[in-house]
Structure formats: C-alpha cells, structure tokens
Amino acid sequence: MKTLHINDELSQSLATIAKERGETKQSVINHAIELLVREHFFEKVNQEYAQLHKNKKAWKDELKERRIWQGTNLDGLNHAKARKSPK
Numbered sequence: 001m002k003t004l005h006i007n008d009e010l011s012q013s014l015a016t017i018a019k020e021r022g023e024t025k026q027s028v029i030n031h032a033i034e035l036l037v038r039e040h041f042f043e044k045v046n047q048e049y050a051q052l053h054k055n056k057k058a059w060k061d062e063l064k065e066r067r068i069w070q071g072t073n074l075d076g077l078n079h080a081k082a083r084k085s086p087k
Helices: 008-021 025-054 055-068 080-085
Strands: none
Touching: 008 025, 025 055
8 A cells, every 4th residue: 555645735635525425535636537537538439539530531531430330330220129128
C-alpha cells in the first residue's frame, strides 16, 4: 500500500463523503479513481472521433461502415417482438 498526502480540505471532504456513504475512505478513493479513469477514457474517445470527423474520407468510410453494421441490429427481428419477455 502506498501513502498519499492530500491537503486538509480534501481530507475533510473525503471523511465527510465516506461517513455519509457508510464506506471507508479507501473505498471512496477507489470509486473516485474508477470514475476518473472512465471520464478520461471517454475524453480520449471523443478526441479521436473529432480527429476522425476532420478527415472527410475517413469520416465517410466510418459512416458507410456504420450503415453496414446497422443492418445486423436485431438480426432481422421485429423490434417490438424483441422487447417482449420469453414466456
């Protein structure tokens, strides 16, 4: 286990959140890092899509591929039937 130093204000916030959630400080920190990792991932995805969109040919190819894959949605099933639960 590593020791990290945080300022007093963040330490107090961490203690408050942990108490209110009924969790340990470590659990709250783990959860916060998991959220930050996801946020960072989607920021990178958005940046890559922005770059892709700037390249007209690449974006046209992307849209073409999406149309091809759309044809596989539900594998020919009627959307209303697909939503019904099996009996």
